[in-house]
Amino acid sequence: MSLCDAEKTFILHGVKENFRVDGRDREGYRPIELETNIVQHAFGSARLRLANTDVLVAVKLEIDVPFPERPFEGKLEFFVDCSANATPDFEGRGGETLAAELANILTSAYRSPQTFNLKKLCILKGRKCWKICVDILILECGGNLFDAVSLAVKAALHNSQIPLIKSINIDGDNIELNVSDSVFDCEKLDVANAPVMVTVCKIGDQCIVDPSLAEEQCSVGSVVVAISQEYFSTVTSIGKGSLHPRTMCNSLELGQKVGIRLNKAFMETLHNIQPDEDVGFLK
Amino acid sequence: MPIDHKRINGPEESVPYELFARLSGITSEKTFEETQSANIRTDGRKFDEQRKIFLKNGVVSQAKGSAYMEMGQTKVMVSVFDPREIPNRSDYSLKGEIYCEFKFAPFSCPKRRLHQQDNEEKQYSSIMKKALESTVCLHELPNFQVDIYALVLHNDGSALSAAINAAGVALAEAGVPIYDIVASVTVGVQQGINFLDPTLSEEQMCQTQLTTEKFPNPNHAVVIISKLPMQQQLCQFHQTGYMSLDQLKSALELLTKTCETIVPLVQKCLLSLVTNSIKP
Amino acid sequence: MSRKKELLSKVGLRLDGRRADELRRIRCKLGVFTQPDGSAYIEQGLTKVLAAVYGPHQVRSKQKAQHDTCIINTQFSMAVFSTNERKKRPRGDRKSTELSMHLQQALLAVIKTELYPWSQIDVYVEVLHADGGIYPACVNAATLAIIDAGIPIKEYVCACTASLGNNDVPMLDVSHQEEVIGGPTLTVAALPMSGKIVLMEMSQRFHLDHLPKVLDKALEGCKDIKAILDEAVKKHIQDIGSSTGWANTTS
Incomplete structure (x- = not known):
């Protein structure tokens, strides 16, 4: 513009x-409009509309191995995708610099254990942990992207449900995790400090x-x-x-x-x- | 992470041996306790004392301008190349651009780095670009791009600050029109104490949250700023951690004061550059 | 291991409870965003697709400009969270490029490109949730978005999938589960009113004798989808036109 x-x-x-x-x-x-639980098969999701800035965030969980120097902590990763719907400049790889900047700012913001406690994501010390993948999709850009993205991420994390692990079978190097089958057997993340x-x-x-x-x-x-x-x-x-x-x-x-x-x-x-x-x- | 086919890397599961050595008891907590009780840092400095700086220009003969800076044990080399037309762009732009690349050499950190830039290095590159964009007169370089490459040879804390300082000197040597020299300083904060120009272990300590019963102050952060001293402008500001407003203000004050101390060193370096080029 | 599920049970019901010739529920909306010139959102069953259209505007790279037609530039992108397994890259892989080309092919057949020489129309499609039939949903969404942008088209282009169940019965609108089990899938993009076929694609296989009836089923599905889209467009015009009163003239 x-x-x-x-x-x-x-x-x-x-x-x-x-x-x-x-x-x-x-x-x-x-005016801000917020809607959660939009993407049904994600563990948590939110869509935030700040005037005409539109951001869709989905949270997916994976089981991963923790970093060797931080065996008690889980992982939190951010991935930002600027859709070409927002502006034709984002076609192909055009939106990558903006996406990288957003992802980096979010990573710095969530780095401190005070803001987000990664220790709660640990399943088995040094062997298994939850990895939270937060995927952000920018659908429309009407100014003030950082605020919209941070609010949407907070809402999506608030909406997320981590399934409970019922039991762990350790057999030498093989680890089998028994995740609870019930849909309601899950815990929520604490986002008060997000x-x-x-x-x-x-x-x-x-x-x-x-x-x-x-x-x-x-x-x-x-x-x-x-x-x-x-x-x-x-x-x-x-x-x-x-x-x-x-x-x-x-x-x-x-x-x-x-x-x-x-x-x-x-x-x-x-x-x-x-x-x-x-x-x-x-x- | 893209796989590197040109070099023989170690097995992926390999882990630096220092991790196991750490289990013998030297932790961030202990380091901080010792520092707090002795009221002096591990390398003997006071809390608001900078390390010794060595600054030399003209170290890379192939580059138009280059500089080598040492801050304590941290060693950084920056080179600036001739402006060239902005690649991959067909339309004419009235303002020039800067391209910054910041890289840790694989052997510079305790844990071996990959040869490709990872996310942290990309973030540092963009911070460095932000700092230098304010000082280069881009309107005098229409449709041109200035390339600035920073390589950290030994990372012992404050590598990004050293890179930005050295880049300012390299830009001056390259003859790129700039408004002012850039001075950059880093400070680490833990438990309300400002550690000026932290070493790598102090930086890591300031990034962690110490247990809260013994150390009630939740403030911990690393702040890096770049300043244009004559213009009194902060061209770049980056803080990551967890800090209150008052702590941030006191850190900012300390940083802006310290930036002034770098100015005479840079001036001396540039003066010697000019006199050496005049002398037959 | 679960025993091989049949696509069509003895009672005539499919895996999700539909009959063989039933489409999934379609809900759509035009004008979802304000920035693009035209935008649309469509839900076919659980598949959700957003489309945005920019244009016609000046061509970005002068070499591609043409003196007598407009260039249609499409991009197909799937959100990282759209599939069950998280995707690593939203676009740029072979499947996305292929689907972009197919989308471009479908749209070139209907857009009156001779009206906009030296121009370019960008159509961007984003899949939010993939549950089978993503290409048809993209084509339908793109049609709606183009109508919302006010770009003249010859007629609606609709797309639909069809399959063959129990080696005999043609089924309409294949879901992801049915695709994965191994049923053959025939994707057809057609102009329903004139009965022309713009794109036809097939995966798996069935005997050539079955082709006419499966193709007919798919074309019927396209006609039904066109009726649904048409109603949505008329309703949208009423909504936005009601403030000025010109919607009352269309009865």
């Missing part, structure tokens, strides 16, 4: 007066949250902040441009404030979600 100078000036003035192009204030989010990302963009002299596509083009510097229960799980500067250290501090404060508010509202929604008849994309 290319903007002319007049459009950029218009956006700049709007941000200065705390009245953006779509009527929001600097800290306002666009990080929520907030993109803070500096436009002119002010910082805004949840930029639309046009606003992203006008920003002189952006920071993505991942907040987990008031703590910063990862902070990365993205896009082209540099920031003064004081602006950086202001952005971090704003990001934290908004992140805590967003997380609270999100967790409330997640707890109140009713399993409805599947609507998916038909609504």
Whole structure:
């Protein structure tokens, strides 16, 4: 999307007066729609729509061997696929840089054991563990991709159910795992500390949250902040441009404030979600 | 991971022997306890003291500009090549581009690295690119791409910082138009203590969560920033771990202060470059 | 080991409880996304497919531009989580390239390409859940998306699969389970109103004598699918046109 100078000036003035192009204030989010349990045969899934940014996340589980230097921990992997539905530029391998950036930020955000406890995924020390593969599909890109992806991942992990292992037979080197047959015999993951990302963009002299596509083009510097229960799980500067250290501090404060508010509202929604008849994309 | 057919790799199940040595009791926890009780780091530094830096340019004759930097035991070599037309692109672009490649040599880390870039190296490449993009005058290189290659010969912590610093010097030597020199520093945080310019073991300690009964402070992180000192601009910021806002602010303050100390070294290096080229 | 299941039981019911000539439930929606020029979502049984159309717009690489027709560029992609076993790569493998080409072939037959010289139409299809009959679902979704984009077409192109059960009875709309067991699958993409066949593909084998009746069954299925898609399109036009009132003229 290319903007002319007049459009950029218009956006700049709007941000200065705390009245953006779509009527929001600097800290306002666009409407978010969340639906879980969309992909039936995945262990957990969620679809999140933030205005016209559309992200679909599915969680699959595999049994794997843990890393030798961390025998008590399971694995958590992120895979991002930018579908060509979002923009023709993503055709073939066009979306790979963006996909790699998203996957890397998510990996940094979930690295600390405080945010996600990998020890719960261990089945047999050093021999077997659960590997959670989180697959993210970007269907439409309307700005603020990082926030949408992080929220969708959190919802999908909240929705996931890990089957319980009833028994383990160890016969020399052969290990047989007996997974419970019942569909209801499973445990949920604890996502209270899972990080929520907030993109803070500096436009002119002010910082805004949840930029639309046009606003992203006008920003002189952006920071993505991942907040987990008031703590910063990862902070990365993205896009082209540099920031003064004081602006950086202001952005971090704003990001934290908004992140805590967003997380609270999100967790409330997640707890109140009713399993409805599947609507998916038909609504 | 793509299979490497050109080299004879060891069996896939092989594991570095240090893992078994670790079982004899040296853990991150112990290292931190010792450090905390002695109030001095394992290599004798204070908490906010940097390691000795060695910086030399013109080390790679084939490259247009190159630099070799040592921060303590960490050794990094960066080379910058002539701008060339952006490959695989048919349309004309008004602004130039940077291509950064960051690689750990297979022998540089305690665990052998593969010859292909893995995800961590790709992430470091993009962080390095972000840091250098703000300083190169891309509008003066329309349709051109500047290649920057960083190779870590010995990783003992802060490798990415060293690479970014060396890249700044290499860019200056290559004559690529830049706004300002780049200064980059890393800090590790554990239990509220800022470990400036951490060694590899300190970095690993700052990435782990120590048991919470003995050490109640949940802050642990590694923060790396790059700054354009004259412009007072942070061109790159990356933190990973778990930190509170106050801890992050104090780390940021320490880092911005430390970036100023690198400036005289870089200036001395560039000055010697100019005087040597003038002398007959 | 389970004993070999029959495709058609003695009572005439298939593995999922359908009769031999019953289609799976089809639900579809046009205009799912705002960014693409046209988009559609279709569910055939458990198979879910999203299609997006961009265009007509300027050709990206000047060498490919043609002076008298429009280029149709298709991409078929399956989400990593769409199959039971997690796929490593969403696209780029041989099967995806082949299906992209087949999709392009089907669409070239109906899109009025002579109206847009020097242009390109991009059709992107994403499979969210694969449960048999993914190619027909893609073709149907692409048709709907093209209609939503407002690109003129000669008529609907619909696709359907058919199989042969108990060596005798032709069955319509094969699911993944029936494909895997080993039943032969005939995929047909056709123009239902004029009765022309655009693409025909088959896996496994059966005797040539059975071909006419299986083919007829598949073409019948295409006609039925066309009726369903047509209804969906009319409903969509009513929904979006009701604000301006022009939907009331179509009765």
